[in-house]
Amino acid sequence: HREHYLVGLVGEGITVSLTPPMHEAEAAALGLDYEYRTFDLIELGLRAEDVGRVLDEAKRDGFAAMNITHPCKQLVLDLVDELDADAARLQAANLVVFDDGHLIGYNTDWIGFRDGLTVGLPDASFDRVLQIGCGGAGAATAYALLSHGTTRLGLCDVDYQRAQNLAGRMQALFPDQSIVAVPRAALDGGIAGANGVVHATPMGMSHHPGVAFDLSLLRAGAWVSEVVYRPLQTELLRRAEERGHPVLDGGRMAVGQAYASLQIITGTVPDRARMERHFRAL
Ligand code: NAD
Missing domain, CATH: 3.40.50.720 (NAD(P)-binding Rossmann-like Domain)
Incomplete structure (x- = not known):
């Protein structure tokens, strides 16, 4: 647990991403001091291969974690010190946690989709x-x-x-x-x-x-x-x-990855239904 959480998202074309408001609203509801910033590689004039520079700076600036999105989910595999077992099996990471300068890669996309199936199609x-x-x-x-x-x-x-x-x-x-x-x-x-x-x-x-x-x-x-x-x-x-x-929309996976990421980053269990409601109101 931290006093203040500084978290980011790095990728291309992410200025309109719904992930930052999802994290910030739920973290606020949980009573956490939590700030979420975006690093759009295109806007920054950087290439996908520069994701390592962004991670280095985030580490130096005391970030708790960075979400990683297209086109960097494979590139970060070589940049972390440790990979969660599922991220290693999937060969893709969408979350890097900074643990005392030690970088750990996770994949919460698959967790988000799996949880969507379980919650959204319980009898299927x-x-x-x-x-x-x-x-x-x-x-x-x-x-x-x-x-x-x-x-x-x-x-x-x-x-x-x-x-x-x-x-x-x-x-x-x-x-x-x-x-x-x-x-x-x-x-x-x-x-x-x-x-x-x-x-x-x-x-x-x-x-x-x-x-x-x-x-x-x-x-x-x-x-x-x-x-x-x-x-x-x-x-x-x-x-x-x-x-x-019976149908399941793509919002389930989007909320599910944010839910799982927030839980890994903070060690606090978010409220899934509240996150769903907030996402659907965005
Ligand atoms: P991608 O380009 O990596 O993969 C898309 C694949 O679909 C390609 O292999 C392509 O050949 C194939 N394809 C395209 N049209 C097809 C067709 N008519 N029939 C069969 N195959 C076809 O893209 P991606 O990153 O996997 O993203 C796909 C979609 O998923 C996007 O709309 C993206 O926004 C969305 N997405 C949603 C979530 C979420 O959390 N809900 C997460 C990631 C991506």
Whole structure:
């Protein structure tokens, strides 16, 4: 515990991030003296590779922690003194804690997604899941699903190589579960056979309109989970809800990673429902 917490976020294009207000509002409600600053590499005229300089300065300035976002989540792996076991398995860190000058890397993206599943879809089956999108968010969601009991995971991406790479990495981490790369030509069958679908591509954001798969293929009762959270209500979620499917929006993961980060940084348990309410009012 500290008297005063100085925390930051480093990455590209983060000036409009909702993470700072989430941290500050919840920390204030918990009675903590907590300040959250952003370090946008583009605005600072820095490259992704300069993230080490930002971390050095933060350490020198007495920061308690830094959240790390795109495109630095892999770069920081080489900069920390210690890596949490899950961050090491995932090979991505979105939180670095400064512990007496000792840097420890964590990954709370997958925790945020997993907690969203548990809280938001309490009665759902996670046995067979089809995931579309195998980039940064997709790696965290796949890891969360496999940690949460998915026994058969299909991974699809327009870039088939990415699906194959992620499937190979996850299969090595979860040898007793079945993880397969699904070619786009086989996507329809994968959707039809799944208890639920995770959407982890940028489709649904204003500059990527549309829906990544045919919703009419979903089984009755199949759930749909979205990672996009700008907007919160994507076309995918709107249409899935209209068809009566249980849905989980991308805000769950966004709040969940902030909740888990705040808990690791301060050692205090935040109020998840309060954080959800605050996020949805932003
Ligand atoms: P990324 O670029 O790393 O990965 C996206 C992947 O989707 C790529 O591999 C791409 O080839 C694939 N793809 C794109 N269109 C596709 C399509 N139509 N069908 C199949 N595959 C397709 O991006 P990312 O960092 O993973 O981010 C993806 C989205 O997730 C963004 O909208 C981002 O804002 C969001 N995100 C949300 C959270 C959260 O907490 N909710 C966290 C991280 C990212």
